[in-house]
Amino acid sequence: MILDKPHLQAVLLTLVAGIADAVGYIVMGGVFTANMTGNTVLAGIAAAEGFYELAAQRLAPLITFFLGAMLARLLLRLVHRPAAPLLLEAIVLAAVGFLPVGRETAVLIVAFAMGLQASALTHFGGTSVSTVVVTSTLARVADAALDRLWPVPARTLPSIATPRLLALTWAGYFAGAVIGTVLLHLTRWPLLVPAALLLPVILLGRPRPAK
Numbered sequence: 001m002i003l004d005k006p007h008l009q010a011v012l013l014t015l016v017a018g019i020a021d022a023v024g025y026i027v028m029g030g031v032f033t034a035n036m037t038g039n040t041v042l043a044g045i046a047a048a049e050g051f052y053e054l055a056a057q058r059l060a061p062l063i064t065f066f067l068g069a070m071l072a073r074l075l076l077r078l079v080h081r082p083a084a085p086l087l088l089e090a091i092v093l094a095a096v097g098f099l100p101v102g103r104e105t106a107v108l109i110v111a112f113a114m115g116l117q118a119s120a121l122t123h124f125g126g127t128s129v130s131t132v133v134v135t136s137t138l139a140r141v142a143d144a145a146l147d148r149l150w151p152v153p154a155r156t157l158p159s160i161a162t163p164r165l166l167a168l169t170w171a172g173y174f175a176g177a178v179i180g181t182v183l184l185h186l187t188r189w190p191l192l193v194p195a196a197l198l199l200p201v202i203l204l205g206r207p208r209p210a211k
Helices: 005-027 036-048 052-079 083-096 103-120 135-149 163-186 192-204
Strands: none
Touching: 005 103, 005 163, 005 192, 036 052, 052 083, 052 103, 083 103, 083 192, 135 163, 163 192
8 A cells, every 4th residue: 555645744644652551651660651631541540549659650741741742833933844853753753762750751852752743744635633632533533434424515514634544543553552662672772763753754855956
């Protein structure tokens, strides 16, 4: 199956997020680095059970994720291209494994990188798709499936991404989680792989030279 440029970018970005989430959850203390919904639920459970320090630990990535998303937005306003925040994300992911920091600090750094990705590139081929969470993606797959089975007149409902793009982003996230888990058994620096995957995303987004 040949993917066009927007679809390939989306798949690569979901691979990055899936790997980062798997590595973060397994190695960095049961905390997600991209899935802030999961961290919020885990923090709520910990708070309800009286483990307030654990709740704070699980909420902390939300802060750095938020800051990363804000920085990505700022960079987009300044340079008008997603290459800048994505390149910064790649540098952060590549460097975090070599920094003399503990697990808690490392997960905050990776969450910051995922925040950069969440706001850097959100539109693929004219449709909006998240590459750091897949809950909404599954809902949109259901929407697209019903629309395919029971077509409705044009403009009756808001347009959504194609079923192919939605399925690819979910599959990419799942594959990323699998790859991230395998990488933990193969290398001490599993986050070098998602850092490398960001480079073709950046190159695919470069404008073509004028003829």
